[in-house]
Amino acid sequence: MTIEKVEGKLLWEPSQQFKDASNMKKFMLWLKENRGLSFETYHELWKWSITSIEAFWAAIWDFYKIQAKTPYDEVLTGRKMPGAQWFPGATLNYAEHIFRNERADKSAIIYESEIRKQGEITWGELKRQTAIIVNYLKSLGVKQGDRVVAYASNIHETIVAFLACSTLGAIWSSCAPEFGIMSVIDRFKQIEPKVLIAVDGYRYGGKDFDRIPLIKKIQAELPTLEKTIIIPYLNKKPNMEELSNAVLWEQLMQANAEKLVFEQVPFNHPLWILYSSGTTGKPKPIVQSHGGILLEHLKMIGLHMDLKTDDRFFWYTTTGWMMWNVVVSGLLVGSTILLYDGNPGYPNFHTLWRFAETTKMTVFGTSASYITSCMKANIHPKENFNLSHLKSIGSTGSPLPVSGFEWVYEKVKEDIWLVSTSGGTDLCTAFIGGSPLLPVHSGELQAPSLGAAIKAFNDLGQELVDEIGELVITEPMPSMPIYFWNDKNGERYKESYFDVYPGIWRHGDFIKITSRGSGIIYGRSDATINRGGIRMGTSEIYSALESIPEVMDSLVVDLPIRKDESYMPLFVVLKEGAELSDELKTRIKQAIRQYCSPRHVPNDIYSVEELPKTLNGKKLEVPIKKILMGTPVEKAVNMGSLLNPDSIKYFVDFKQQLHLI
Structure with a gap:
């Protein structure tokens, strides 16, 4: 199948x-039978859900049979943002809603990593x-209310630890073990944890990384x-002598299990603390609630991802990215969740596609960068693997x-539901993405x-259609942060989302809402x-470069010189063996001129070995722009938040040679 490369083409x-x-569809039928509401299309349903938000979220509560020890007094007290209070009076427990799906012998988790062969954990064993x-x-x-933190890999023990924490009503927070020492300390020190759970090390790309010395410093x-609980992941007998007040996970597993008793907590009781990327300053500790996450994830996973009890749900992630939390919530609907730990x-690049085949994966979640990497690597999954069980592919991150x-439909599967989503750690969800009732363009x-x-809003706060504007959310949602940790008077929270349009959430993305929705x-x-x-x-520039096979990655910034003039350099990472010749520069400029506009052709193009990225793999566009405009590097970027901090040096040196009039 050959597809013309056109935005908006029906796929x-x-x-x-x-x-x-x-x-x-079942939800729509339920609304008709139980609420007397009839909707012909998804967009009619969506319109109702944002204009009658109390009725909508009450319907989600009833449709998913939320178990509350005490009932709620009302759905929402006020609609002001920030400050909306959801379901006051209700007490419940997130973990209890996971274990109500227990079927003793059914697989709850299937896992694999560079260290461990494929295995599974039944619901009975998980409990x-x-x-x-x-x-x-x-x-x-x-x-x-006590904090329990994890410096651990995407393995089943980490999920067990989180479920135990939420069962007790304690507050969970996690970092991936590839996070550097200061990144972990910057996050965990803010929230003053009582217990640390950590792996002794991990393997990535065939290389082993011992984490015991770092845990000692943490x-x-x-x-x-x-107390510190060590999961012996890298070594069967990790060196525990360096650590204080530490115990091995295996020792704990020798104990007898007693009956689980789920602590009932208020709807807005903290469930976990996530963090902003922390590229400038300390990462923001974002607190989300038991009830808010429960309702939002049931809606997102159940309705928008269409997960059912017989699904096998995978998203490639680490414990430092919100998608790990989303994967865990796959258990809320009784799906089997799939974990892979290691370099994808x-x-x-056959590794995850082989994992999809052997696990009979039905939902394959990944990042846009992984899909483009597979495309650049010229692999053809449908020719090499049996993907007959796969019904959908999810993409997020950028x-x-x-x-x-087009690559997905050409090289993976023609009859597949491709769900590109956008959301954020801030709400731990996708607020624009998939519907099983709609086509894919x-x-x-x-x-x-x-x-x-x-x-989409313009600078005056006016709504735009078929034009690019600021992505805003005009009504409160239950999974919005209940607060930032240690944010007195909520000032940092307000500055993060409500400083441009008072009372309206500004997310910080450009979006175009088309006339078809x-x-x-x-x-x-x-x-x-x-x-x-x-x-x-910037994504439009990057999309233009997809047609250039020599370009593996790119970063562009626009540096203002005066009111009507700017300097725009483009930095590219080239395929091994490729050179940034005049001919290649010409092809790059032609692609941008044709795909974007002549005005967006860069002033200069530079070849770099690597681009600075956060620990979650996102490009550092704004911090690099700040550095090139003269902001001291220590103020422009938190080096501890970077996956590859040495890559910053190129841009610091570049600034020294850059003379903007």
């Missing part, structure tokens, strides 16, 4: 059978291990820490270019999510390119 339509079998950790945490005096920086491109959409996200009042994300709005009065998101 796939759900069959009537696919739509009728979807949870979204047994969770009960053991609950009892141990209780013995340490862990109670509601212990020294966390004075509130009373090692020893080649905008998926048109060529990425190249380069487009299918529709805003239910309950997410997504709009789909959306196109154009990258971060604070990395805007404004050339000759034409504003453009």
